[in-house]
Amino acid sequence: MTIHTPVGYDFDSLAAECAAAFDRWTPGASEWDEDLLNEWARRAFALQFAENSTYGKYCETRGVEPGDVFGWRDVPPVPTAAFRAVDLIVGPSNGAKLTFLTSGTSRGTSRRGRHLIRAPELYRASLRAAFRAFVLEGEVAANIVTLPPSFTHDPTSSLGWMLDDVCAGFASELGGSVVTADGVDWAALDAVVVDAVRLDLPLCLLGTTLGFAEWLERLTDGRSVTSALPRGSKLMDTGGVKARAGLERAAVLTGLCGQLGLRLEAIVNEFGMTELLSQRYGHGDPGVPLLGPPWLRSWVLDPVTLEELPDGETGILCHYDLANLGSVCSVLTEDRGRIVGEGIEWIGRTEGAPPRGCSLATAEVLEAQAHA
Amino acid sequence: MLEAWHLPGLPAPAGWVEGRTHAGRAFRAPSLSGTEAGIVAAYVREGALEARAHRATTDVIRAIGAAAARLTAEGRAGIATRELLHVELGWDDRLIRDTLDGMARTWTTDALVGLLDSELGGPAVLDGFVRDEGWEGPGVRRRKALGPPVVLPVLAGSVPGVAFTATVRALLARSGVLCKLPEAEPGLLPMFARLLAEEDPPLGRSVAATWWPGSHFPAAWREWTKWAGKVVVYGGAAAVEAVRGALPAHTDLILYGPRTGVAVLLPDTPQEEAAAALARDVCAYDQQGCVSPRLVYVVDSPTGPFVSRLAGALEERTRDHPPPDPTPEEAVAIRSARATFEFEGYEDGRSAVEAPGESLAWTILASESPAAETESLPRVVWVHRVPDIETLEEVLGPLEGRIQTLGYSGADGLQKLAALATRLGVGRIAPLGSVAWPPPDWRHEGRHQLLPLLNWTDFEAPN
Structure with a gap:
């Protein structure tokens, strides 16, 4: 494949061309090779350098200009903390059609990160292409059932937008969202399960690991209907269980598999970040490696020196995501992980540095007082 | 072992x-x-x-x-x-x-x-x-x-x-x-x-x-x-x-x-001298101590000139006394703090970062706006401008009882600063350069x- 339209710095046409290229992709397609991604990376960087002025200054400070970028690896990555500090968008901030907020409060600040989305259609094209490949495994429709979050009820949730969108894009005759303003409509979920069993239609259940943990509790204590789901059913979880002490993802999934008659291979783990518009997916438990579309690349850096580490070594994850054309494509995370085969293993967030000595982190004091 | x-x-x-x-x-x-x-x-x-x-x-x-x-x-x-x-x-x-x-x-x-x-x-x-x-x-x-x-x-x-x-x-x-x-x-x-x-x-x-x-x-x-x-x-x-x-x-x-250390540069501070003294205090104990200055306030003048001098002093000090590598968690936290100040600076021009490139040997996070937020990170200093001592009282108020030592340089307003330190429950007021080394009979x-x-x-x- 070649890039047909000379787009210059026109975001809309470049985004449209990019979205079309995402749409066309299927796993194994040869056109998304290294050269093509590098070509996209050069053009995307030229656009972002010129039209995302904050990012442009960041790159200039590091002595990197468009002429210095020959491929995706040359693009200066932006630390995720930048999303908590400023708006990173190509063009003016009022050009954003969606604003997603990160969930985390970290580093002693309650300020949530913002990812301004100028082209939702690019997000849609990327997520649908990867979802079709890694969750639906090439199918074009499924009986999708989505648990929270939902964009309808939380218009700042990138995950909610994604779940609503795959529901809209791939839903078949059965299923849909079982989310209400108060959480899960458990009766609706029970009804879908009963119908699926009666009609022998496989379900594709999507939600957070925590949401599934709650369902497992209900299945275990009899508040929800327990049935062996029809053959071909699958479950995609995301987000982990960090927010619930004592809960392990493996235990949740094993329990659900037992209750719903699923094999562990039917479990798909989704890895996504608000700061990235593409996702990775892993099958089974522990869901490693996490694979993604070819316009999402990851590498691992030594946290102290920022030198790239060899495959298999644990360090800080850095991602290049062409779907981030409207903001910044290269993102340096605070996550620990490693390269495994063609994908990655996500190991966890790097927690804030524990205080050394008797020195006080005043941020904690101020944070506590702000919430008092 | x-x-x-x-x-x-x-x-x-x-x-x-x-x-x-x-x-x-x-x-x-x-x-x-x-x-x-x-x-x-x-x-x-x-x-x-x-x-x-x-x-x-x-x-x-x-x-x-x-x-x-x-x-x-x-x-x-x-x-x-x-x-x-x-x-x-x-x-x-x-x-x-x-x-x-x-x-x-x-x-x-x-x-x-x-x-x-x-x-x-x-x-x-x-x-x-x-x-x-x-x-x-x-x-x-x-x-x-x-x-x-x-x-x-x-x-x-x-x-x-x-x-x-x-x-x-x-x-x-x-x-x-x-x-x-x-x-x-x-x-x-x-x-x-x-x-x-x-x-x-x-x-x-x-x-x-x-x-x-x-x-x-x-x-x-x-x-x-x-x-x-x-x-x-x-x-x-x-x-x-x-x-x-x-x-x-x-x-x-x-x-x-745990407590924190604060340094205040009064308007008549000899900046070159103060930068060298502060660098000495910052690098002592590799900034792990409650006496280590983390928060620095420049009274009634822009932070820029002092930050440049402090950067030079820290670099010189680091050449002679290189710090150990930070832990991975500290490294991530330092980069996160740097990114916050750097990107905010691109937007409003009131924040800046001074550091030896990507090296984490030392970091100065400077802002023209008063604030008191710090993290416990090695050789990271937050430098803020404050218009006067009265503003400093507002900024440091939430840290009452949490400041171990207040270092100072200059004499213009020193008595007012001492009175403020007393109200904040500061245990010790000392000239920059001796902040990290309290005398044997100090009131801990x-x-x-x-x-x-x-x-x-x-x-x-x-x-």
Whole structure:
């Protein structure tokens, strides 16, 4: 494949061309090779350098200009903390059609990160292409059932937008969202399960690991209907269980598999970040490696020196995501992980540095007082 | 593997627990049963009582001073001390020498005598009843002060020498010591205790120290808390709460929590000189101490010129005293803080970052807006502009009672600054350059060092 339209710095046409290229992709397609991604990376960087002025200054400070970028690896990555500090968008901030907020409060600040989305259609094209490949495994429709979050009820949730969108894009005759303003409509979920069993239609259940943990509790204590789901059913979880002490993802999934008659291979783990518009997916438990579309690349850096580490070594994850054309494509995370085969293993967030000595982190004091 | 224990009276250890310092060096300590911990505690108590019976406080001071001097001298013990700190902390030799020299000033016999003079009018009151010359009641009154037979310091922090300091204070109070060593720097106190035992065997047997993982309280802890008349805790809020919850009711607890250091540049500050002095204070203890300045306020002038000078001074200091690598968590946190200031600066022009490129050796986070938010990160300094001292009071108000030392440079408004420091509960106001090295008789957290350990007995008599 070649890039047909000379787009210059026109975001809309470049985004449209990019979205079309995402749409066309299927796993194994040869056109998304290294050269093509590098070509996209050069053009995307030229656009972002010129039209995302904050990012442009960041790159200039590091002595990197468009002429210095020959491929995706040359693009200066932006630390995720930048999303908590400023708006990173190509063009003016009022050009954003969606604003997603990160969930985390970290580093002693309650300020949530913002990812301004100028082209939702690019997000849609990327997520649908990867979802079709890694969750639906090439199918074009499924009986999708989505648990929270939902964009309808939380218009700042990138995950909610994604779940609503795959529901809209791939839903078949059965299923849909079982989310209400108060959480899960458990009766609706029970009804879908009963119908699926009666009609022998496989379900594709999507939600957070925590949401599934709650369902497992209900299945275990009899508040929800327990049935062996029809053959071909699958479950995609995301987000982990960090927010619930004592809960392990493996235990949740094993329990659900037992209750719903699923094999562990039917479990798909989704890895996504608000700061990235593409996702990775892993099958089974522990869901490693996490694979993604070819316009999402990851590498691992030594946290102290920022030198790239060899495959298999644990360090800080850095991602290049062409779907981030409207903001910044290269993102340096605070996550620990490693390269495994063609994908990655996500190991966890790097927690804030524990205080050394008797020195006080005043941020904690101020944070506590702000919430008092 | 490093041995992080000194347990007089203990038969051969049956098992071990292992830990790692911040620099990643493995060490081990005996896994004490309750019975073994009780044997050690009894031995220590007996040693302390024997020392009380047969040693005057001046003898104790002499022995401590002699043992401490060997830690910093050029002899075998001094070499071993520097090697130990290098291994434990990952510090280079020059930083270790500077730190030891600074600490050694508070360990000398003269310094210890000075401390007793300052707080107790001299050592005599620890050895016998001393007439209270200010007594206006009938007859005479005499007074005697003593610590409990056993003090239990618990060190959750990692500033080198804190375990040592806590132990010396308890010994001066004529108490025996059962010390829970800090994970980050567990070796110095056992080394001192062995030297002390060589200088004065009865005194040496009144100090025991070991380590166990901070997340649990083993049988040894439960046993030792039964013997301790006072428990002294150095650590953060989580450590303090954990210890408090694991103590018998009515235990006398002395707390030293984490605090921060603040520096203020008054309008007439000679900036070049102040930058060099501040860099010295920042790099001392590799900024792990509660006295280390983190927050710097430039009164009534833009931060830029001072930040440039401070950057130069930190770079020069770092060339001579390179810091150890930060931990991965610290590295991520430093980059996150840098990104925040850098990107905010691109947007509003009021924030900036000074750093040696991508190196994490030092970082200055500068802002023209007043704020007081910091994290506990090595060689990271937050520099803010404030228009006047009144604004500084508003900014620092939320940190009342949390500021250990306020460093200053310049004289214009100094009295006003001192009055503000008093209102904020600051324990010490000192010129930049001496912030990291409090004098031997300083008021740690605004309190006496020895008095909290002592019990006083008043003896009133007709004559």
